[in-house]
Amino acid sequence: MAPPLITVVLPAYDEQEQLKECLDSLLGQSFREFEIIVVRTPSPHCPEERLVEAYELRDARVRVLRLDTEPGIGQTRMAGATHARGDYLLFLDSDHLLPADAFEAMAARLAETGEVDLLLFGHNREYRGKVWPGNAAELLAAAGPEVFTLNEHPELFGAPPLIWDRLVRNGAVPTFPDGFYEEVPAVHRSLLSASRIAVLDRECVTIRRRHTLHPEGSEGASHFDLFDRYESTFELLDAQPAEAPPVSPEVRTHLFTRMVRHYLFVYDLPGTLTRAERPQFFQRAAEHYKRFLPEGYRRPDGREGIKFSLLASNSYTTFEVAKFSRLSGVRR
Incomplete structure:
Protein backbone atom coordinates (compact mmCIF):
# COMPACT_ATOMS: atom_id res chain seq x y z
CA MET A 1 0.00 0.00 0.00
CA ARG A 208 -11.55 29.10 16.08
CA ARG A 209 -9.80 31.43 18.50
CA ARG A 210 -9.21 35.14 18.67
CA HIS A 211 -5.59 34.69 19.74
CA THR A 212 -3.05 31.90 19.38
CA LEU A 213 -2.55 30.43 22.83
CA HIS A 214 -1.15 27.09 23.88
CA PRO A 215 -3.09 23.90 24.59
CA GLU A 216 -0.76 22.30 27.12
CA GLY A 217 2.71 22.82 28.49
CA SER A 218 4.86 20.36 30.37
CA GLU A 219 5.20 20.69 34.12
CA GLY A 220 6.89 23.96 35.02
CA ALA A 221 6.03 25.64 31.71
CA SER A 222 5.50 29.39 31.81
CA HIS A 223 5.13 32.33 29.48
CA PHE A 224 8.76 33.20 30.23
CA ASP A 225 9.64 30.19 28.05
CA LEU A 226 9.16 32.56 25.14
CA PHE A 227 12.52 34.19 25.83
CA ASP A 228 14.31 30.84 25.58
CA ARG A 229 12.57 30.18 22.27
CA TYR A 230 13.88 33.30 20.58
CA GLU A 231 17.32 32.85 22.12
CA SER A 232 17.39 29.43 20.47
CA THR A 233 16.54 30.92 17.10
CA PHE A 234 19.22 33.60 17.27
CA GLU A 235 21.69 30.89 18.28
CA LEU A 236 20.66 28.98 15.16
CA LEU A 237 21.41 32.02 13.02
CA ASP A 238 24.90 32.23 14.53
CA ALA A 239 25.56 28.50 14.21
CA GLN A 240 24.78 27.84 10.57
CA PRO A 241 27.21 25.25 9.14
CA ALA A 242 30.07 26.59 7.06
CA GLU A 243 28.88 24.74 3.96
CA ALA A 244 25.43 26.35 4.16
CA PRO A 245 24.71 29.57 2.25
CA PRO A 246 25.16 32.63 4.48
CA VAL A 247 21.91 33.81 6.04
CA SER A 248 20.82 37.18 4.71
CA PRO A 249 21.11 40.03 7.26
CA GLU A 250 17.48 40.80 6.45
CA VAL A 251 16.48 37.51 8.09
CA ARG A 252 17.87 38.78 11.39
CA THR A 253 16.07 42.10 10.97
CA HIS A 254 12.69 40.47 10.30
CA LEU A 255 13.23 38.00 13.15
CA PHE A 256 14.01 40.83 15.55
CA THR A 257 10.82 42.68 14.61
CA ARG A 258 8.78 39.49 15.03
CA MET A 259 10.42 38.81 18.39
CA VAL A 260 9.56 42.25 19.76
CA ARG A 261 6.01 42.08 18.43
CA HIS A 262 5.58 38.68 20.03
CA TYR A 263 6.88 39.88 23.40
CA LEU A 264 4.58 42.91 23.35
CA PHE A 265 1.63 40.80 22.26
CA VAL A 266 2.07 38.41 25.19
CA TYR A 267 2.68 41.29 27.56
CA ASP A 268 -0.52 43.03 26.48
CA LEU A 269 -2.75 39.94 26.34
CA PRO A 270 -5.17 40.07 29.30
CA GLY A 271 -4.85 37.23 31.78
CA THR A 272 -1.47 36.02 30.52
CA LEU A 273 0.89 37.50 33.12
CA THR A 274 0.27 38.18 36.79
CA ARG A 275 0.78 41.67 38.17
CA ALA A 276 4.04 40.53 39.75
CA GLU A 277 5.27 38.98 36.50
CA ARG A 278 4.63 42.00 34.30
CA PRO A 279 7.71 44.11 35.26
CA GLN A 280 9.89 40.99 35.15
CA PHE A 281 8.63 40.08 31.68
CA PHE A 282 9.10 43.64 30.45
CA GLN A 283 12.68 43.74 31.74
CA ARG A 284 13.55 40.44 30.07
CA ALA A 285 12.05 41.73 26.82
CA ALA A 286 14.08 44.94 27.09
CA GLU A 287 17.24 42.92 27.67
CA HIS A 288 16.58 40.91 24.51
CA TYR A 289 15.89 44.12 22.59
CA LYS A 290 19.33 45.42 23.50
CA ARG A 291 21.06 42.08 23.04
CA PHE A 292 19.67 41.15 19.62
CA LEU A 293 19.24 44.61 18.06
CA PRO A 294 20.49 44.44 14.45
CA GLU A 295 22.91 47.08 13.28
CA GLY A 296 21.13 49.99 11.61
CA TYR A 297 17.70 48.77 12.71
CA ARG A 298 14.77 51.06 11.99
CA ARG A 299 11.77 50.79 14.28
CA PRO A 300 8.23 50.62 12.88
CA ASP A 301 6.32 53.86 12.48
CA GLY A 302 3.38 55.12 14.51
CA ARG A 303 2.11 53.80 17.82
CA GLU A 304 3.90 50.52 17.40
CA GLY A 305 7.20 52.36 16.99
CA ILE A 306 6.57 54.24 20.23
CA LYS A 307 6.11 50.96 22.06
CA PHE A 308 9.33 49.63 20.52
CA SER A 309 11.12 52.76 21.70
CA LEU A 310 9.82 52.47 25.26
CA LEU A 311 10.87 48.84 25.38
CA ALA A 312 14.30 49.69 23.98
CA SER A 313 14.85 52.14 26.86
CA ASN A 314 13.39 49.71 29.44
CA SER A 315 10.83 52.37 30.40
CA TYR A 316 8.37 50.12 32.21
CA THR A 317 6.52 52.83 34.13
CA THR A 318 6.17 55.07 31.08
CA PHE A 319 5.02 52.11 29.04
CA GLU A 320 2.29 51.29 31.56
CA VAL A 321 1.10 54.89 31.57
CA ALA A 322 1.12 54.94 27.77
CA LYS A 323 -0.84 51.70 27.69
CA PHE A 324 -3.67 53.32 29.58
CA SER A 325 -3.44 56.23 27.15
CA ARG A 326 -4.60 53.90 24.37
CA LEU A 327 -1.16 53.34 22.85
CA SER A 328 -1.65 49.59 22.69
CA GLY A 329 -2.18 48.00 19.30
CA VAL A 330 0.61 45.54 18.69
CA ARG A 331 -0.06 43.08 15.91
CA ARG A 332 0.06 39.32 16.24
Missing part, protein backbone atom coordinates in the same frame (compact mmCIF):
# COMPACT_ATOMS: atom_id res chain seq x y z
CA ALA A 2 1.43 3.35 -1.07
CA PRO A 3 2.10 5.86 1.73
CA PRO A 4 -0.31 8.79 1.97
CA LEU A 5 0.68 12.22 0.78
CA ILE A 6 -0.19 13.91 4.08
CA THR A 7 -0.08 12.84 7.71
CA VAL A 8 -2.06 14.99 10.12
CA VAL A 9 -0.69 14.93 13.67
CA LEU A 10 -3.50 15.92 16.01
CA PRO A 11 -3.05 16.06 19.81
CA ALA A 12 -6.39 15.21 21.38
CA TYR A 13 -6.50 18.13 23.81
CA ASP A 14 -10.09 19.27 23.69
CA GLU A 15 -10.87 21.83 26.38
CA GLN A 16 -13.43 23.54 24.13
CA GLU A 17 -14.99 20.26 22.90
CA GLN A 18 -14.05 20.99 19.29
CA LEU A 19 -12.13 17.81 18.40
CA LYS A 20 -15.14 16.12 16.80
CA GLU A 21 -15.72 19.01 14.40
CA CYS A 22 -12.03 19.08 13.53
CA LEU A 23 -11.99 15.38 12.72
CA ASP A 24 -15.17 15.67 10.68
CA SER A 25 -13.65 18.46 8.59
CA LEU A 26 -10.61 16.26 7.91
CA LEU A 27 -12.57 13.16 6.98
CA GLY A 28 -14.75 15.27 4.71
CA GLN A 29 -11.82 16.19 2.46
CA SER A 30 -12.32 15.63 -1.27
CA PHE A 31 -8.67 14.45 -1.51
CA ARG A 32 -8.37 11.04 0.11
CA GLU A 33 -4.64 10.23 0.31
CA PHE A 34 -3.98 11.20 3.91
CA GLU A 35 -3.89 9.74 7.40
CA ILE A 36 -4.65 11.19 10.82
CA ILE A 37 -2.68 10.33 13.93
CA VAL A 38 -4.67 11.35 16.99
CA VAL A 39 -2.38 11.49 20.02
CA ARG A 40 -4.25 10.83 23.24
CA THR A 41 -2.65 11.30 26.66
CA PRO A 42 -3.95 10.87 30.23
CA SER A 43 -4.53 14.62 30.36
CA PRO A 44 -7.92 15.63 31.80
CA HIS A 45 -8.25 17.87 28.74
CA CYS A 46 -8.37 14.87 26.41
CA PRO A 47 -11.80 13.52 25.43
CA GLU A 48 -13.18 10.19 26.56
CA GLU A 49 -11.62 7.15 24.93
CA ARG A 50 -14.87 6.22 23.22
CA LEU A 51 -14.83 9.38 21.07
CA VAL A 52 -11.43 8.78 19.48
CA GLU A 53 -12.03 5.01 19.35
CA ALA A 54 -15.22 5.59 17.35
CA TYR A 55 -13.28 7.51 14.69
CA GLU A 56 -10.55 4.88 14.64
CA LEU A 57 -13.12 2.16 14.00
CA ARG A 58 -15.04 4.23 11.48
CA ASP A 59 -12.17 5.11 9.12
CA ALA A 60 -8.92 3.20 8.57
CA ARG A 61 -7.11 6.47 7.92
CA VAL A 62 -7.48 7.40 11.59
CA ARG A 63 -4.96 5.95 14.01
CA VAL A 64 -4.96 6.70 17.72
CA LEU A 65 -1.62 6.83 19.51
CA ARG A 66 -2.25 6.32 23.22
CA LEU A 67 0.49 7.63 25.51
CA ASP A 68 0.83 6.43 29.08
CA THR A 69 2.42 9.67 30.23
CA GLU A 70 1.26 13.28 29.99
CA PRO A 71 3.98 15.20 28.15
CA GLY A 72 3.71 18.77 26.98
CA ILE A 73 2.27 19.67 23.60
CA GLY A 74 5.71 19.68 21.96
CA GLN A 75 6.54 16.10 22.95
CA THR A 76 2.99 15.04 22.08
CA ARG A 77 3.49 16.36 18.54
CA MET A 78 6.87 14.62 18.30
CA ALA A 79 5.36 11.31 19.44
CA GLY A 80 2.80 11.51 16.65
CA ALA A 81 5.39 12.53 14.07
CA THR A 82 7.50 9.43 14.71
CA HIS A 83 4.58 7.28 13.49
CA ALA A 84 3.86 9.33 10.35
CA ARG A 85 3.87 7.51 7.00
CA GLY A 86 2.97 10.49 4.84
CA ASP A 87 5.30 12.41 2.57
CA TYR A 88 4.34 15.61 4.38
CA LEU A 89 3.18 16.38 7.91
CA LEU A 90 0.51 18.82 9.00
CA PHE A 91 0.40 19.67 12.71
CA LEU A 92 -3.08 20.68 13.84
CA ASP A 93 -4.98 21.31 17.07
CA SER A 94 -8.58 20.48 17.91
CA ASP A 95 -9.82 24.03 17.29
CA HIS A 96 -8.83 23.93 13.61
CA LEU A 97 -11.21 23.40 10.69
CA LEU A 98 -10.35 22.82 7.05
CA PRO A 99 -12.51 23.54 3.99
CA ALA A 100 -13.40 20.39 2.09
CA ASP A 101 -10.99 21.13 -0.78
CA ALA A 102 -7.96 22.10 1.33
CA PHE A 103 -5.97 18.88 0.83
CA GLU A 104 -6.91 18.81 -2.86
CA ALA A 105 -5.45 22.31 -3.26
CA MET A 106 -2.28 21.29 -1.39
CA ALA A 107 -1.85 18.21 -3.56
CA ALA A 108 -2.34 20.23 -6.75
CA ARG A 109 0.23 22.78 -5.66
CA LEU A 110 2.76 20.06 -4.80
CA ALA A 111 2.21 18.54 -8.23
CA GLU A 112 3.25 21.90 -9.69
CA THR A 113 6.28 22.48 -7.46
CA GLY A 114 7.69 18.98 -7.08
CA GLU A 115 9.12 18.01 -3.70
CA VAL A 116 9.59 20.91 -1.32
CA ASP A 117 10.70 21.13 2.29
CA LEU A 118 7.89 23.49 3.24
CA LEU A 119 4.57 24.39 1.67
CA LEU A 120 3.20 27.52 3.32
CA PHE A 121 -0.46 28.49 3.10
CA GLY A 122 -2.87 31.00 4.57
CA HIS A 123 -5.34 30.72 7.41
CA ASN A 124 -8.40 32.47 8.79
CA ARG A 125 -9.46 33.23 12.32
CA GLU A 126 -13.03 32.81 13.46
CA TYR A 127 -14.31 34.28 16.70
CA ARG A 128 -17.86 35.05 17.79
CA GLY A 129 -19.19 34.78 14.27
CA LYS A 130 -16.54 36.99 12.68
CA VAL A 131 -13.87 35.73 10.28
CA TRP A 132 -10.69 37.53 9.26
CA PRO A 133 -7.45 36.51 7.47
CA GLY A 134 -4.25 35.69 9.32
CA ASN A 135 -1.44 38.23 9.58
CA ALA A 136 0.78 36.47 7.04
CA ALA A 137 -1.65 36.81 4.11
CA GLU A 138 0.16 39.69 2.42
CA LEU A 139 3.59 38.09 2.89
CA LEU A 140 2.42 34.86 1.29
CA ALA A 141 0.79 36.63 -1.64
CA ALA A 142 3.98 38.59 -2.29
CA ALA A 143 6.14 35.44 -2.39
CA GLY A 144 4.85 34.50 -5.83
CA PRO A 145 4.40 31.14 -7.56
CA GLU A 146 8.04 30.04 -7.84
CA VAL A 147 9.88 27.73 -5.46
CA PHE A 148 12.35 29.78 -3.41
CA THR A 149 14.84 29.82 -0.52
CA LEU A 150 14.60 31.80 2.69
CA ASN A 151 17.27 34.26 1.52
CA GLU A 152 15.08 35.10 -1.47
CA HIS A 153 12.15 35.95 0.80
CA PRO A 154 13.61 36.80 4.24
CA GLU A 155 10.44 38.71 5.12
CA LEU A 156 8.79 35.35 5.88
CA PHE A 157 10.81 35.32 9.11
CA GLY A 158 8.62 38.22 10.15
CA ALA A 159 5.44 36.13 10.00
CA PRO A 160 3.91 34.75 13.22
CA PRO A 161 5.67 31.42 13.92
CA LEU A 162 2.77 29.00 13.58
CA ILE A 163 3.36 25.31 12.90
CA TRP A 164 -0.14 24.62 11.56
CA ASP A 165 -0.09 26.87 8.47
CA ARG A 166 2.37 24.73 6.52
CA LEU A 167 3.16 21.25 5.32
CA VAL A 168 6.55 19.99 6.46
CA ARG A 169 8.34 17.33 4.45
CA ASN A 170 8.69 14.06 6.32
CA GLY A 171 12.36 13.76 7.18
CA ALA A 172 12.67 17.51 7.68
CA VAL A 173 10.46 17.74 10.76
CA PRO A 174 12.14 19.86 13.46
CA THR A 175 12.15 18.96 17.14
CA PHE A 176 9.74 20.63 19.53
CA PRO A 177 10.99 21.62 22.99
CA ASP A 178 9.02 21.18 26.20
CA GLY A 179 7.09 24.07 27.68
CA PHE A 180 5.09 26.89 26.14
CA TYR A 181 5.67 28.40 22.69
CA GLU A 182 7.17 25.14 21.48
CA GLU A 183 6.42 25.94 17.85
CA VAL A 184 8.58 29.10 17.72
CA PRO A 185 12.01 27.42 17.36
CA ALA A 186 10.48 24.54 15.39
CA VAL A 187 9.11 26.93 12.75
CA HIS A 188 12.31 28.93 12.60
CA ARG A 189 14.52 25.84 12.40
CA SER A 190 12.45 24.43 9.54
CA LEU A 191 12.71 27.73 7.63
CA LEU A 192 16.46 27.92 8.11
CA SER A 193 17.06 24.33 7.03
CA ALA A 194 14.70 24.39 4.02
CA SER A 195 16.30 24.51 0.58
CA ARG A 196 12.98 24.50 -1.29
CA ILE A 197 9.98 26.51 -0.07
CA ALA A 198 6.70 27.14 -1.89
CA VAL A 199 3.47 28.99 -1.15
CA LEU A 200 -0.13 28.01 -1.71
CA ASP A 201 -1.79 31.40 -1.87
CA ARG A 202 -5.13 30.61 -0.25
CA GLU A 203 -6.56 29.95 3.20
CA CYS A 204 -6.51 26.26 4.09
CA VAL A 205 -7.12 26.30 7.86
CA THR A 206 -9.52 28.20 10.09
CA ILE A 207 -8.62 28.57 13.75
